[in-house]
Amino acid sequence: MVHTKAEILINQMIAPDHFKMVLRLKDFRGSVKPGQFFHIRAGSDYDPLLRRPLSIHRIGNSTDIIEILYKVVGKGTQLMSRRSKDTYLDVIGPLGNGFKIAKRQRNFIIVAGGMGVAPLLGLCDELAKFRKKNIAVILGAKTADYIVCEKEFRDLKATVLVATEDGSRGVKGLVTDVLADTIKRFDLRETGIKLGAKNTSELTIANYQPGATLYTCGCKAMLEQVAKICRRYNLEAQASLEERMGCGLGACMGCVVNTVSGYKRVCKDGPVFELGEIIF
Ligand SMILES: Cc1cc2nc3c(=O)[nH]c(=O)nc-3n(C[C@H](O)[C@H](O)[C@H](O)COP(=O)(O)OP(=O)(O)OC[C@H]3O[C@@H](n4cnc5c(N)ncnc54)[C@H](O)[C@@H]3O)c2cc1C
Ligand code: FES
Incomplete structure (x- = not known):
């Protein structure tokens, strides 16, 4: 996990209110997994204060290139939709566990x-x-x-x-x-x-x-x-x-869900869970 800048390479509307954003993560050489997410500062300053959690939609040929697919629903995603190419977003990630790939399965x-x-x-x-x-x-x-x-x-x-x-x-x-x-x-x-x-x-x-x-x-x-x-x-x-998130790092307990083995943090223990473990 890193705290870095991400250059916006593409920010394009693909359907009503739906945008695809391609980002290049500055100085990132780590690994990323499907199912992990980035905690993104939507604006160029501290308004809105809370970051917005957005999943990795696709991973590029090198892991410093990631795609995000997002729907404009409120202030944060509205701001993101107006961000232009070649500007930078402040991001933390990749966060969370990601999907387990069942290799024996066909x-x-x-x-x-x-x-x-x-x-x-x-x-x-x-x-x-x-x-x-x-x-x-x-x-x-x-x-x-x-x-x-x-x-x-x-x-x-x-x-x-x-x-x-x-x-x-x-x-x-x-x-x-x-x-x-x-x-x-x-x-x-x-x-x-x-x-x-x-x-x-x-x-x-x-x-x-x-x-x-x-x-x-x-x-x-x-x-x-x-x-x-x-x-x-x-x-x-x-x-x-x-789930709505505060820190995104496992510290604030703002994102807990009830499971068969007690309350779990979506940002740190998830966001991917065995579906049968969730108590709805
Ligand atoms: C792990 C994770 C991955 C996500 N991945 C995607 C994605 O790939 N694409 C996408 O379009 N959306 C995704 N979401 C939902 C996305 O985070 C919210 O739509 C977004 O934060 C809304 O921000 P806003 O300022 O536009 O909306 P507002 O309604 O103004 O947001 C107000 C507050 O509520 C939170 N919030 C609102 N809706 C949601 C929601 N559905 N889930 C969590 N928090 C919410 C915001 O983060 C913010 O803190 C994901 C959520 C989580 C938890
Ligand atoms: S958002 Fe703070 S613990 Fe998950």
């Missing part, structure tokens, strides 16, 4: 609700390096305008499924509506053969074996539903959580 499901997509594309970059893998990505948003990164996931050879609340793109409904169906398809393609089922009707939940690792990020209500589905199908799952 089937991956990525579930992104809205801006939850931000940390998941960089993760998909890593997963796509595996040989013989199946990656299913479920992207959800209110309307088609807010579905971002679909092409980037497809370029990584992922199967992409889209859900929009108003039905303007893909399935009308929520990502969780699409999820159970996707799990069944993974089941048929992978464990169906292993189990020797002669036809699909022989495959039931009773003979289902865990066949995929799931990664997710989105609002708490969505994560709670995803957790229920994962429990039902006995799926391993990791979730990147968002």
Whole structure:
């Protein structure tokens, strides 16, 4: 983790209120992992005082180049959206633990609700390096305008499924509506053969074996539903959580969440947790 300046190489609107920012971290030679985040001073002075936590969206060819994907929601992100190329941001990072990559696994499901997509594309970059893998990505948003990164996931050879609340793109409904169906398809393609089922009707939940690792990020209500589905199908799952943050360094306890092993700090113990450990 370093406290450094980051030069803005690109700060570009890619969808209504959604911006992609490419940063070059000054004098940075460390490592960065998908799922980690940077704590960023949005303005050029101390207003606003608190830094804004933003995930690493993608990692460049060298680790001093990182992409951030952010949605303008308030004062800090509004200020960031007005920052011009060649100016510098004050950043601390990379912070947090990042996703654990399940190297023995070949089937991956990525579930992104809205801006939850931000940390998941960089993760998909890593997963796509595996040989013989199946990656299913479920992207959800209110309307088609807010579905971002679909092409980037497809370029990584992922199967992409889209859900929009108003039905303007893909399935009308929520990502969780699409999820159970996707799990069944993974089941048929992978464990169906292993189990020797002669036809699909022989495959039931009773003979289902865990066949995929799931990664997710989105609002708490969505994560709670995803957790229920994962429990039902006995799926391993990791979730990147968002909580309001003060220090971002583990000192102020401003970002705690309740888990089966007590309160945990999202900034220091997370932001990625085993989904089954979160108490909603
Ligand atoms: C680990 C982590 C990673 C994140 N990654 C991304 C990302 O990649 N892209 C993205 O668009 N957003 C991300 N968020 C959410 C992002 O931090 C907030 O949208 C942002 O801080 C809002 O700042 P604001 O000043 O524009 O909004 P305001 O509402 O004016 O912010 C007021 C205060 O609330 C906090 N806050 C508001 N919304 C959130 C939120 N959803 N989560 C946490 N704190 C919030 C702000 O940091 C600030 O301290 C992440 C949050 C966390 C905790
Ligand atoms: S923000 Fe201070 S402990 Fe997490």
